[in-house]
Amino acid sequence: MQRTRFGDMACSIARALDVIGEPWSPLILRDIYVGVSRFEQIQQDLGVSRKVLAERLKWLVESGVLKRRQYSDRPPRYEYTLTTKGIELCDLLLVMVRWGDRWLSGEAGPPVRYLHHGCGRIGHVELVCSECGLPMHATDVDVLPGPGAA
Amino acid sequence: MQRTRFGDMACSIARALDVIGEPWSPLILRDIYVGVSRFEQIQQDLGVSRKVLAERLKWLVESGVLKRRQYSDRPPRYEYTLTTKGIELCDLLLVMVRWGDRWLSGEAGPPVRYLHHGCGRIGHVELVCSECGLPMHATDVDVLPGPGAA
DNA sequence: CGGATCAGTTCCTTCAGGGAACTATGTGTT
DNA sequence: AACACATAGTTCCCTGAAGGAACTGATCCG
Numbered sequence A, B: 001m002q003r004t005r006f007g008d009m010a011c012s013i014a015r016a017l018d019v020i021g022e023p024w025s026p027l028i029l030r031d032i033y034v035g036v037s038r039f040e041q042i043q044q045d046l047g048v049s050r051k052v053l054a055e056r057l058k059w060l061v062e063s064g065v066l067k068r069r070q071y072s073d074r075p076p077r078y079e080y081t082l083t084t085k086g087i088e089l090c091d092l093l094l095v096m097v098r099w100g101d102r103w104l105s106g107e108a109g110p111p112v113r114y115l116h117h118g119c120g121r122i123g124h125v126e127l128v129c130s131e132c133g134l135p136m137h138a139t140d141v142d143v144l145p146g147p148g149a150a
Numbered sequence C: 001c002g003g004a005t006c007a008g009t010t011c012c013t014t015c016a017g018g019g020a021a022c023t024a025t026g027t028g029t030t
Numbered sequence D: 001a002a003c004a005c006a007t008a009g010t011t012c013c014c015t016g017a018a019g020g021a022a023c024t025g026a027t028c029c030g
Helices: A012-020 A025-033 A039-046 A050-062 A084-104 B012-020 B025-033 B039-046 B050-062 B084-104
Strands: A066-072 A077-082 A112-116 A125-129 A141-145 B066-072 B077-082 B112-116 B125-129 B141-145
Touching: A012 A025, A012 A050, A012 A084, A012 B025, A012 B084, A025 A039, A025 A050, A025 A077, A025 A084, A025 B012, A039 A050, A039 A077, A050 A066, A050 A077, A077 A084, A084 A112, A084 A125, A084 B012, A084 B084, A084 B125, A125 B084, B012 B025, B012 B050, B012 B084, B025 B039, B025 B050, B025 B077, B025 B084, B039 B050, B039 B077, B050 B066, B050 B077, B077 B084, B084 B112, B084 B125
Parallel strands: none
Antiparallel strands: A066 A077, A112 B141, A125 B125, A141 B112, B066 B077
16 A cells, blocks of 8 residues: 555545555456456456455455455355445446546547447446536536535 | 556556556545645645655646646746646546445545535436436446457 | 466565655745 | 745655565366
8 A cells, every 4th residue: 555544534535545546456346347356367467466466355355345255165266246335436437437538548549338238329427416417527516514524 | 656557558447547546646636626736735735745746746747637837936836727637537536535425434424515516406426328318337338349459 | 196277475676655854946024 | 134934846764565476275187
């Protein structure tokens, strides 16, 4: 980790970073999301060192984002799956993808596309307000102190 | 950074992490978004080391997320502002906040709330499909190879 | 028995982060 | 003129995290 722990700050961004802010963690989450769910597979797919991978998986399981499941008794074999908390965290990945596609994919175009089950079309995520359904971006909101303010 | 650079991977998540994935970067972005825009202010607000803060600001400017603007000639004083690319990156923060509020804020409730200009109510972001407007979460899509695939 | 697979753990080296001190430039104060 | 003060960094040393390769242990295959 990055030495300073963010988990105790009165800031949901900092707390979220405490869970998935470490190097490789979002990519590990992505792999498990798309079905690359075993230690060896993830290690080879990402090229992350085995040491770091073991540390990250342990932390993500402790944080309740992943579950470690034994899918074979003999020989003992394990896979990692997403919890509900982890699945919802994947929303973050979709938004990262959207931004990366727009600003960093260059000539070649986006490396992957997303087929939406709801309409059967290729699309991307848009952010809307939970209350009125209109677009809700950083410029469309005012930040106010909440009940859990410092 | 975390030794291994992610910028060359054929993955928009990895590319986005290359820009914003280093420790402190999302918190620096948040500070600038809410108006904490000068070196001293950010350093004191976050408690980040001056060395790391200088490195991150430099990289975020090089990446086109921030602009360094001189707002006083004598004495020379600077502030950091968001580019369009940077403002759009703040969408990511809104989604992180939403997840952190839901899963990590505990008893006290969310530390901040968001007032939506569009409807004047306190709300949070929801993800919908750009094509049909229906909810679009990680479980609602299939991942397909795109033109820029590896 | 030897070799292969999976899931890690251990070890060593290098480099990034923490933290304090220092620099540079200009302002206001006595 | 001398001094403190503010901003925006830079430099230094020390510690700890990441990279990478080797090693462990359990089990199956031929």
